[in-house]
Amino acid sequence: MQSQDLRQTCGIIVRMNTHDASQLPVFDPTGDESGLVIYRASRLEALLAPLRDLLAATAAQDPLQPQTVLAAHPGMKQWLTGALARQMGAQGIVANLQVLLPSSWIGKLALDQLGEHAVSLPRWQRQHLRWSLDQWLGDAAQIQGLDDPRIATFLDPQLPEGERARRRYQLADRLAGLYSRYLVYRPDWLQAWAGGQHRYATAGQGDSQWAATESRLLAPLWQHAVKHLGSHRAQLLAKLEQRLQSQSLAPQPALHVFGLSHLAPAELAILRAYARHGLVALYLPDPCRDYWGVLEAGDASLWRQQEDSLIAAAEGGDWWRPARHELLARWGRLGQHFFSSLLEGEVREDVRHWQDDETPATANRLTRLQQSIRHLDESLLCPSDDLASEQQDVSLRIHLAHTPQRELEILRDAMLDARARGIEPGQMLVMAPDMQRYLPLLPALFGEPGNPNERLPYHSADVSMSATHPLYGAFLRLLGLPGSRLEVTEVLDILAIPEVARRFGLDDSALERLTEILAQSRVAWSLDARHRASFAVPACAEHGFAWAMDRMIAGYLGSDAGGDAITAWQLPDGTEMLPLAHLDASDAAALGALDALLQQVQKMLSLSDSSLPTSEWVQYFQALCEALLCVDTRDGAAEDAWQALRQVIAGLRNEPAVAGLDPVLHFRVAVDWLKAALQAVPERQPFLLGGVTFSGMVPQRAIPFRFIAVLGLNEGEFPRSSEDGGLDLMRRLRRRGDRDLRQDDRYLFLETLMSARSQLHLSYLGEAVKDGTPRNPAAPLAELMAVLEQADGACSAAMKNAAPWRVKHPLQPFDRRYFDGSDVRLFSYQAAFAGLHQKPAEMAQAQMQAKNPPEDTLALSAFNAYWRDPAKQLLAGRIRLSLEALEDDRLSGEEPGDDALSWQDSIAQRLLFEEVLADPAWRGDVMPDWLRLDGRLPVGQLGIEAWYQERELILYLAGCLRDQGVLADNLQKQRLVIDLDVPLETGSLRISGQVRDLLQHPSGGWQLLTFLRPVQDDKGEWKDQKLRFDKRCRIFIDYLVTRLSLPQEVPLYCTLTWAQQDKWIASLHQADALYRSGELPRERLEARLAWLVEAWLAAPAHPRRYFPRTSWAAWEAMQKDGGDGVLIAKAIANAWDGFGGGERDYSPGYTRLLAGDETFAPGTPAFTELCDFTRALAAQLEYFMEPEA
Known part of the structure; x- marks a missing residue:
C-alpha cells in the first residue's frame, strides 16, 4: 500500500523531502479524490500545516461551499480555529470553514441522506429517555419479562415515598446511561433484544447473575422502550452506513478529521463508508514514531486475535501484555486499539511527520521522556551524571504537598518562575481530575478571574454551572434547607448571600446587628419542636428559631422597658417566656428579613414530603427565587445568571416534555434534578479565553501548552471509576475498542505528558497534615515515578537516591527552606514571608526597622494579645493572615449539652x-x-x-x-x-x-x-x-x-x-x-x-522564640536540678507536641502555621533561641517571679 505505484494509481504523490513540514500528498484535480488518508504526528501542532495545505488542495470550485473539519472535542474545536488562523500567517484568513464535532456531523449527514428518520432521536437521548424509564419502572409489573428480583428489593413498597421515588429515578437515570452507551458500542445487543432474544449477550456465559441481568431486566425493558419510542440511533447509523455503501451515491466533499484518539466502531464505519465517495483525511496525534497498533513485532491480525482472547479471559477484569515501553503498555491501550482498528480496513495513505524522526542533541527530563515514548526506547530516558544540573531541571517535576491549598501555592510559585523564563500565562494550562475542589481557592491565591492586571491572569473552563456565578450557589443553599438542621450559622450565611440580602434590603450593619440579636437569643438549631423531632431527638422548643422569634417579637413589643431588667412573661397556656432585651424600632427590618426567610423554610418543609407534577414544581421553585433572591439589574453577568437559573428550573418541565410527559415527582426527586442540573458542566462553555486556563482533564486533552500542570493526582481519584450497580454487561463482556473510563484516563495522562512543550508540573497529596503519614499517588503517576527511578538507577546510585524530579514540600509556605537556598527546587515568590528567614545582617537591620515602626502608638489590646497568643497576633494581627473560618463560632449550632457552663458563658x-x-x-x-x-x-x-x-x-x-x-x-x-x-x-x-x-x-x-x-x-x-x-x-x-x-x-x-x-x-x-x-x-x-x-516590636523577626505554654515548661525545667539540658528538652517536647496534643496543635491552627515543621530539637537554633528568650523574659520579671526553692 505504501508503494510509489499505488500512490500514483490513487492520484497521490507523497513529497518525501524531509525539509517539507507537511509531507502532503498532492491531489490531481482530474483524479480520484476519495479514500481514507492518515496523517500522524506526536506534536499536535505539526498537523496544522498538512491540514492547511490539504484544505487548499481540496477546496471546492464554488467559493460559497463551506469545507468541513471535525474536531475531537469542544476544546479542540476552539483551539483548532485559532491555531489554523495563526498558521495562515498575517495575510491569511480562515473563512467558510465549518468545524463540527463528529456526532454533530453524523446527525447532519443522516438528516441529509435519510431525511425524516432523524426526527425521533431526541427521545432516545439520556436526559429524555430516563423519564420514560422512570414512568415504566413505576409500574414494572406491566412490562412483560421484567421480573428481576433486585428491582423489587430496591424499590421496596415499604420504603418511605420520597426514598422510593428517588431510588426509582436514580435507577432510571443509570439505565438510560447504559442504554446510551449500548447504542454506540453494542447495537447488536439492542437489535437482538428488540427482536425478543433476551439471552443474546450472555449466551454461553456461565454466570447466572449476569444472565439474569440481561434476560430479566435489560432486554425486556429495552424491548418495551423500542415498542413505545420507535427508531433509535443505532438503527439510524446502520441505515446511514448502508446508504453510504451504495455505489449510486454522488461524489462527496472532502472531510477533514482532526485530533481524534478514539472513535466508536459504528462511527468509524460511517467514515469508512463516506470515504468511498469522498476524501476523508484523519490528522491524528500519535505518541509513537513507529506504528504501535501492535507494540510487539508480529502479524497484526494475529495480535488482534490474541488481544480478543485476553479480553475474553479477563472476564471484565484487567489484562496485561508486555511491550517495548512500560508506560505505553500501561497507558496506551485506548490509542493502541484505535490505531489498530484504523488499519483493519482500506487506507489510501498513512503519513508520519518528519519531525518525529529527529533526536535532539541535548535534552531535558521532559524531552527525554517524550523521546523515549516517541522512539519506543526507555534507554533514552537515562539522565546525565550531573546531579546539580538534574536538580535545576524544571521541565518535569513531581510535587508532594499536604493540602489542595498547598498544591495551589506551590503551583503559583512554579508559574511565576515559568513566566520569569518567558512562558506567558496564555501558554499555561492547569488541570485536575476534580477541579471543583480547587475552584473556591483560586480567587484568594490568584486574584479575580479574568483580571488582566493580576500577575497570573486566569479563567476557569469546564466547570459546573454552579461555580460560574454565586447566584447558583445561593439557590443550591436554599434547596438544601429541608434536609438541614437549620443551624443559626447556616441561616445567617444565607441571609448574608448578596442576592438574599438585596431582596430584604439588608446591609452590612443590619447583618451585624442581626448576628448580635441571634447570639443574644441563644438560638442554636431547628425551626421548631416538630422539626427538631424529625432528627430523632426530643421535641422541645428551646433553642429553635420559633422559640427565638417569639422572644425577639416579645422583646420588640416590650422595648420601652429598656435595659436588662426584662421580666418573664406568663403566657395563657401556662408557659413562660423571657423577652429579648435591647430591641427597638431600628431592628424591625432585620427581624422582618429573618421571619420572611423562616416562613419560606416552613413552606418548603411542608412540601418536602409531597409529590406534584413537574409543571407545578417549576412554578413553586420560580416563586421561591422571586421571594428570596434579587440580582443587581446593573450587573450584566448577574442578569444573565438570573435568566439562566430560570431556564434551568424550566428544564425540569421541558426535559420530560420531550418524551411527552408531565410526570408527578416527589420533592426529593425534583430537588435532586435541580442540583444535578446546576452542578453539571454546561454544553456550551468557552475555552482558551486568555491567561492561565484552569479546567478538568478532558476538555483540553491533547492540546499543546508550554506549561501544563496536573493537580490532585491522588490514589483512588485518578483514574476515575464508574459505578453501575452491577448492571453494566459491557464491564463483564468487553470488546476491543470499547471506551473504558479508567483506560480513557490513562491515555489522557499519556496525551497530557506528550502535550507539554516546556514544563510539566505534576502534584499530589503526598503526606497527611496531622502526622506526616505518606500517601500514595494515583496509579499512572506511580508508574511514571517507577520508570523515572529506574532511569536514575541506570545512571548512578547517587542519582537514584536523590530523585531530583521528586520534590517534597514543607507544610507551610513560609518554611525556612524556601528562602535559605538549601534546595534549588524549593523557592518562593512571596516576599511577605521572606522576612521571617533573613540572614543575620539582614535580621539586625529588620530589628532596627522594627524598633522604629511607622506608627507611634501601640494599642494595649494588641500588646497584651501577643503575650497571650503570639502566633495569632503575628499572623492575623500583623500580616492579616486569618484563620477566622476555623475558629469556634461566636454563634454555635449546638445547644448547651453539658452540666458545666463554659467560662465565656459563665454567669x-x-x-x-x-x-x-x-x-x-x-x-x-x-x-x-x-x-x-x-x-x-x-x-x-x-x-x-x-x-x-x-x-x-x-x-x-x-x-x-x-x-x-x-x-x-x-x-x-x-x-x-x-x-x-x-x-x-x-x-x-x-x-x-x-x-x-x-x-x-x-x-x-x-x-x-x-x-x-x-x-x-x-x-x-x-x-x-x-x-x-x-x-x-x-x-x-x-x-x-x-x-x-x-x-x-x-x-x-x-x-x-x-x-x-x-x-x-x-x-x-x-x-x-x-x-x-x-x-x-x-x-x-x-x-x-x-x-x-x-520584644513585641521585634517579634516578626523572631517569630518562634516565644510560645506561652512551651516557654513556661522550659522555664519550670530550668528551675529543677540546675537546669539540666535533657530535662529542658523533654519539657519542651511534651509541652509542644505531647501525647494527646500540645501547644503546636491548638485550634484553630495559628501556632502550627507559624512554627511549620519546627520541633525545637536540642542543639537547633530554634531550641537555643526559645530557651534564651525564656530566660530573658523571666529576668525582666525578677522582682515578680522569684524562683521556687
Whole structure:
C-alpha cells in the first residue's frame, strides 16, 4: 500500500523531502479524490500545516461551499480555529470553514441522506429517555419479562415515598446511561433484544447473575422502550452506513478529521463508508514514531486475535501484555486499539511527520521522556551524571504537598518562575481530575478571574454551572434547607448571600446587628419542636428559631422597658417566656428579613414530603427565587445568571416534555434534578479565553501548552471509576475498542505528558497534615515515578537516591527552606514571608526597622494579645493572615449539652457583683428567671445540674475575693484610660487603651481584678490554675501601665480569683510599696515595660522564640536540678507536641502555621533561641517571679 505505484494509481504523490513540514500528498484535480488518508504526528501542532495545505488542495470550485473539519472535542474545536488562523500567517484568513464535532456531523449527514428518520432521536437521548424509564419502572409489573428480583428489593413498597421515588429515578437515570452507551458500542445487543432474544449477550456465559441481568431486566425493558419510542440511533447509523455503501451515491466533499484518539466502531464505519465517495483525511496525534497498533513485532491480525482472547479471559477484569515501553503498555491501550482498528480496513495513505524522526542533541527530563515514548526506547530516558544540573531541571517535576491549598501555592510559585523564563500565562494550562475542589481557592491565591492586571491572569473552563456565578450557589443553599438542621450559622450565611440580602434590603450593619440579636437569643438549631423531632431527638422548643422569634417579637413589643431588667412573661397556656432585651424600632427590618426567610423554610418543609407534577414544581421553585433572591439589574453577568437559573428550573418541565410527559415527582426527586442540573458542566462553555486556563482533564486533552500542570493526582481519584450497580454487561463482556473510563484516563495522562512543550508540573497529596503519614499517588503517576527511578538507577546510585524530579514540600509556605537556598527546587515568590528567614545582617537591620515602626502608638489590646497568643497576633494581627473560618463560632449550632457552663458563658461574674458579694447570706437556692429562661442552660435535668455546678463556683470565687478585700461597699468596677509614653532606645512609643476591672481597695488605693477560672479535681475540690507566661505577662503589663498612669502615692494591688497566696503576686505588692516610697525609681518600671514593648516590636523577626505554654515548661525545667539540658528538652517536647496534643496543635491552627515543621530539637537554633528568650523574659520579671526553692 505504501508503494510509489499505488500512490500514483490513487492520484497521490507523497513529497518525501524531509525539509517539507507537511509531507502532503498532492491531489490531481482530474483524479480520484476519495479514500481514507492518515496523517500522524506526536506534536499536535505539526498537523496544522498538512491540514492547511490539504484544505487548499481540496477546496471546492464554488467559493460559497463551506469545507468541513471535525474536531475531537469542544476544546479542540476552539483551539483548532485559532491555531489554523495563526498558521495562515498575517495575510491569511480562515473563512467558510465549518468545524463540527463528529456526532454533530453524523446527525447532519443522516438528516441529509435519510431525511425524516432523524426526527425521533431526541427521545432516545439520556436526559429524555430516563423519564420514560422512570414512568415504566413505576409500574414494572406491566412490562412483560421484567421480573428481576433486585428491582423489587430496591424499590421496596415499604420504603418511605420520597426514598422510593428517588431510588426509582436514580435507577432510571443509570439505565438510560447504559442504554446510551449500548447504542454506540453494542447495537447488536439492542437489535437482538428488540427482536425478543433476551439471552443474546450472555449466551454461553456461565454466570447466572449476569444472565439474569440481561434476560430479566435489560432486554425486556429495552424491548418495551423500542415498542413505545420507535427508531433509535443505532438503527439510524446502520441505515446511514448502508446508504453510504451504495455505489449510486454522488461524489462527496472532502472531510477533514482532526485530533481524534478514539472513535466508536459504528462511527468509524460511517467514515469508512463516506470515504468511498469522498476524501476523508484523519490528522491524528500519535505518541509513537513507529506504528504501535501492535507494540510487539508480529502479524497484526494475529495480535488482534490474541488481544480478543485476553479480553475474553479477563472476564471484565484487567489484562496485561508486555511491550517495548512500560508506560505505553500501561497507558496506551485506548490509542493502541484505535490505531489498530484504523488499519483493519482500506487506507489510501498513512503519513508520519518528519519531525518525529529527529533526536535532539541535548535534552531535558521532559524531552527525554517524550523521546523515549516517541522512539519506543526507555534507554533514552537515562539522565546525565550531573546531579546539580538534574536538580535545576524544571521541565518535569513531581510535587508532594499536604493540602489542595498547598498544591495551589506551590503551583503559583512554579508559574511565576515559568513566566520569569518567558512562558506567558496564555501558554499555561492547569488541570485536575476534580477541579471543583480547587475552584473556591483560586480567587484568594490568584486574584479575580479574568483580571488582566493580576500577575497570573486566569479563567476557569469546564466547570459546573454552579461555580460560574454565586447566584447558583445561593439557590443550591436554599434547596438544601429541608434536609438541614437549620443551624443559626447556616441561616445567617444565607441571609448574608448578596442576592438574599438585596431582596430584604439588608446591609452590612443590619447583618451585624442581626448576628448580635441571634447570639443574644441563644438560638442554636431547628425551626421548631416538630422539626427538631424529625432528627430523632426530643421535641422541645428551646433553642429553635420559633422559640427565638417569639422572644425577639416579645422583646420588640416590650422595648420601652429598656435595659436588662426584662421580666418573664406568663403566657395563657401556662408557659413562660423571657423577652429579648435591647430591641427597638431600628431592628424591625432585620427581624422582618429573618421571619420572611423562616416562613419560606416552613413552606418548603411542608412540601418536602409531597409529590406534584413537574409543571407545578417549576412554578413553586420560580416563586421561591422571586421571594428570596434579587440580582443587581446593573450587573450584566448577574442578569444573565438570573435568566439562566430560570431556564434551568424550566428544564425540569421541558426535559420530560420531550418524551411527552408531565410526570408527578416527589420533592426529593425534583430537588435532586435541580442540583444535578446546576452542578453539571454546561454544553456550551468557552475555552482558551486568555491567561492561565484552569479546567478538568478532558476538555483540553491533547492540546499543546508550554506549561501544563496536573493537580490532585491522588490514589483512588485518578483514574476515575464508574459505578453501575452491577448492571453494566459491557464491564463483564468487553470488546476491543470499547471506551473504558479508567483506560480513557490513562491515555489522557499519556496525551497530557506528550502535550507539554516546556514544563510539566505534576502534584499530589503526598503526606497527611496531622502526622506526616505518606500517601500514595494515583496509579499512572506511580508508574511514571517507577520508570523515572529506574532511569536514575541506570545512571548512578547517587542519582537514584536523590530523585531530583521528586520534590517534597514543607507544610507551610513560609518554611525556612524556601528562602535559605538549601534546595534549588524549593523557592518562593512571596516576599511577605521572606522576612521571617533573613540572614543575620539582614535580621539586625529588620530589628532596627522594627524598633522604629511607622506608627507611634501601640494599642494595649494588641500588646497584651501577643503575650497571650503570639502566633495569632503575628499572623492575623500583623500580616492579616486569618484563620477566622476555623475558629469556634461566636454563634454555635449546638445547644448547651453539658452540666458545666463554659467560662465565656459563665454567669459567675454577673452574679458575683449583682447579688453574691453584696449578700453574704446568698446560697443560690432559687435560679434567676433571666438565667432559667434565656437558653444559657441545657434543657431539663442537665440544666439544673449546670446551675448547681455554677453555684458552687460562685460561692468559691466569692470567698476568694472577700479574703482579698473585695467587700460589699466597693463593688463598683471602674475603667482607667491609658495614654502612656514609653521611652525606648531609639525614641518613644505611646501605649493607649483601657484597663478594666479596677476596684477601690478597703485600705485605700485601687485593686486590679483578674478573673481566673479554677478547676475541679476528681474529688470535686477547686484548684487554682498555674500562672504561666500568658497570664503573668497580661497581669504584669496591666499592672505596669496602671502603676505608671496613677499618682505615685496611690497604692495598687493585684487581686486574683483564687485562694492561694502567690509569691509572685506578693512580690508585686512589695515592689509597689517600694515604688510609692521612692526606693524603686519610675525609670525601673519604664525599663521593664520598654523591654516588653521592644520584644513585641521585634517579634516578626523572631517569630518562634516565644510560645506561652512551651516557654513556661522550659522555664519550670530550668528551675529543677540546675537546669539540666535533657530535662529542658523533654519539657519542651511534651509541652509542644505531647501525647494527646500540645501547644503546636491548638485550634484553630495559628501556632502550627507559624512554627511549620519546627520541633525545637536540642542543639537547633530554634531550641537555643526559645530557651534564651525564656530566660530573658523571666529576668525582666525578677522582682515578680522569684524562683521556687
